[in-house]
Amino acid sequence: MAATAVSMLWLRDLFAVVMLSGIYSLFAAVLYVVMDAVDVAFTEAAVGAGISTVLMLGTLALTKSKEKAHKKVAYGPLVLVLVTGAILIYGTLDMPRYGDVNAPVHSHVAPRYIEKSGDEVGPPNIVTSVLASYRGYDTLGETAVVFTAAIGVLAIIGRRRKNKKDEPPTAKAKGESAS
Amino acid sequence: MMFAAAALGILVAIALAMFRAFSGPTVFDRILAVNTTGTLSVILISVYGFLTERPEFLDIALLYALINFIGTVAVTKFVQFQGLGYPVGDHEDGDV
């Protein structure tokens, strides 16, 4: 997976980059299944491999699919990235180990969801009951974000409705509408 | 045990496909590599479900199979026509 990401960095053909990002998200989804997050894997599979790839291809069709040549390594950003990475890794040293049962994350709200949601809400899928019921506000706001994004796309690149009186349809369009 | 061996084999196969995807000289190598990787991850997820003895997550594998097909169609269409919405009528109403 990391190899996919690194090779995306080097490839200059944007088409290949898009295909690799599809593979990348497939791997991410497999990883989620392994880490018990089946719902997340479901979403990632549908969104990352399907919709994202199609949208990226749509953009490439409208722009250019080759990247311009650039300097091989940009040293300033590289140093910045390495320093940030080092700080973050230093930060993880204090973190609870992977899979630790006593980690602080598992001690606060989650036990209540796991123990009570079956009686309080009903559905066996805890993720669904937390998503729709306990954290309904979050999901409402998030749905609003999706709505706004779609409206935004329409506003930015949506075609303007043609004024039919000014502009008679071309012969080609007529032929298509007839067939 | 059998499932573990199967998972290992699938991982090797994925590695081979990935190599093709990275180095692939032509576009079609890459398309095939992506498609193969998708199919292999479908199998991997199914096998993993049996490995952990909760095989009810086959839904995900099913979804993968469907999405993989759509992705491949989109990619091949892009390669052939340089665009996604090819037959598009000029007489259509606009979006906004």
Next chain:
Amino acid sequence: MMHQKSVLRVVSKLLIPPILLFALYVQFHGDFGPGGGFQAGVIFAAAFILYGLIFGIATARRVIPAVATRTMLAFGLLLYAGTGVWSLLLGGEFLDYSILASTPKAGQHLGILLVEFGVGMTVAGAMTTIFYTFAAQTLGGDEPPEEEV
């Protein structure tokens, strides 16, 4: 252009109904297994995207017009917020589903069902709208995109 690709056309015609069915299954089975409104919406949109890819955007728009997707987009969000307001009107708190039916559990079930359906509609509408917009761009204007600069 895609008219002679009969294999693709037949296969996708065979595949689209199962995809739609699968989307509905994911939508309503989300209580018991993986799945829910978000995923169902995306899968639902994927079916239309496949149709648009194979038969062209103009045909896809005749099947499900852009007005319909935009209505779905808005209606889903309204359904979500409306569920909250309904529980508010019945004397509960915003998005407190327990009050919607005779027993709290039945109320929760109904509320989750409605909310998930709203989410699914919004996501499906949004994805389809975005795809239509992007795909129609390709040959959108009267001139080819290269000269559109």
Next chain:
Amino acid sequence: MFEIHAGLFNYWVAIALMMVGFYIVIAQGNLVKKIVGINIFQVAVFVFYISMGKVDGGSAPILDESIKVYSNPLPHVLILTAIVVGVATTALALALVVRINRSYGTIEEREIITINHKADHDEDTRS
């Protein structure tokens, strides 16, 4: 195979991916590639969250009689919504790229800056 219990290894992979995405965003000039970089970064954050939610011996958080230990469902919920929001914002960003390409004729950052500078310069000389 993926289940490596070497403590922090998962977090390190996530951080490495994050940094690759970060480097692409700040060092590469192509706007589409920048968006791909943002996506890599995003997925790295998701992997990080999900690995925090994993419990040893736990199973997927879907209630069943036979299962005693579940993984933490809270990160799953957060990431589930984040993925969908992520794709929506990606679509918005791609739309912006298309629009930029339409006005400038390029999606390389440097060329856009050059064009902008030239426009500014022209305005200055005219006034």
